[in-house]
Amino acid sequence: MADEPQYEMEELVNFISKDKDAIVAFYGGEPLLKDKIVKEMLYAIPAKRFVLQTNGFFIKRLHHHIHRLDSILISIDGRKEITDFYRCNGCYDAAMRALNYLKENNFKGEIIARMTASYKTDIYKDAKHLLQFFPYVHWQLDVVWSNLWDLNEFKKWAKESYMPGLKKLVKEWVDSLESKPLGIVPFMGIATRMFSSDATIPPCGAGSTAFAITPEGKILACPIAYEFKWNILGDFNGYKKIKIGEPCKSCEYYKICGGRCLFAYKERLWGEEGFNEICKVTKFLIDEIKKYEDKLEKHMEKIRYPPYNNTTEIIP
Numbered sequence: 001m002a003d004e005p006q007y008e009m010e011e012l013v014n015f016i017s018k019d020k021d022a023i024v025a026f027y028g029g030e031p032l033l034k035d036k037i038v039k040e041m042l043y044a045i046p047a048k049r050f051v052l053q054t055n056g057f058f059i060k061r062l063h064h065h066i067h068r069l070d071s072i073l074i075s076i077d078g079r080k081e082i083t084d085f086y087r088c089n090g091c092y093d094a095a096m097r098a099l100n101y102l103k104e105n106n107f108k109g110e111i112i113a114r115m116t117a118s119y120k121t122d123i124y125k126d127a128k129h130l131l132q133f134f135p136y137v138h139w140q141l142d143v144v145w146s147n148l149w150d151l152n153e154f155k156k157w158a159k160e161s162y163m164p165g166l167k168k169l170v171k172e173w174v175d176s177l178e179s180k181p182l183g184i185v186p187f188m189g190i191a192t193r194m195f196s197s198d199a200t201i202p203p204c205g206a207g208s209t210a211f212a213i214t215p216e217g218k219i220l221a222c223p224i225a226y227e228f229k230w231n232i233l234g235d236f237n238g239y240k241k242i243k244i245g246e247p248c249k250s251c252e253y254y255k256i257c258g259g260r261c262l263f264a265y266k267e268r269l270w271g272e273e274g275f276n277e278i279c280k281v282t283k284f285l286i287d288e289i290k291k292y293e294d295k296l297e298k299h300m301e302k303i304r305y306p307p308y309n310n311t312t313e314i315i316p
């Protein structure tokens, strides 16, 4: 894949201007390695919203242009030792510096801690740690394409650590609703989908309402799977959409889960068993949240999320 756009800016502008409600998200790799292009696009593209996913190292390169952005997702996995273990030494500090930079510069948009949860993660401790500093926390499970662990290790971790941690976290989140709700994105998003009627696509919208544009001008369903044929949907002249099928369509959790993740649905790199084990965790979380349905309905105005597609995938 080329590391800079191979198309003319005008082609991109024409394409995006067909959608009056366009939301444009920059992510990579690290988009701010190409900060000049990001800055140019922030003013050239007629989007309603702009979103940035960044590791935070180069946030200062944006200067006052940060205010063009509506949501900034900073990659940080929880406590310092966990973040630096998964990423690199200094990653936690860089993410925190970026957070402080945004606060000091009075950034008015959303700031989201964007975690990956893998075998060293204690979801309760790591999410709670980040909630001390960030208004919102979101995470995605490191499953299916992980090179850190395998299915058996995931199963053990899910049973012994992740699911008990979720249970505790959901309870605390529900308790917080009376005063100031904790900004836990997966919980807010799931609760919102519980009360909405048309939630039958993956929450990230991949292939249905959200598309990735490669530097070559190809249109993809999912930005992480650029080398897969099923994922290439077209180009600026036209593109098709892609849908989730069975077993999700007949699953009783489909309306909330939406098939969770298009990539994991298509590429079952952990086999059928792996797919089902991830479903178990998804269903467990949905059931935990459903236990508090009455209370959630009462507080729905406080927890409705996301306000627009800000690239949080909702189902971890």
Ligand code: SF4
Pocket: 247, 248, 249, 251, 252, 253, 254, 257, 258, 259, 260, 261, 279, 282, 283
């Ligand atoms: S829980 Fe599993 S089978 Fe059910 S909709 Fe989600 S991904 Fe599909």
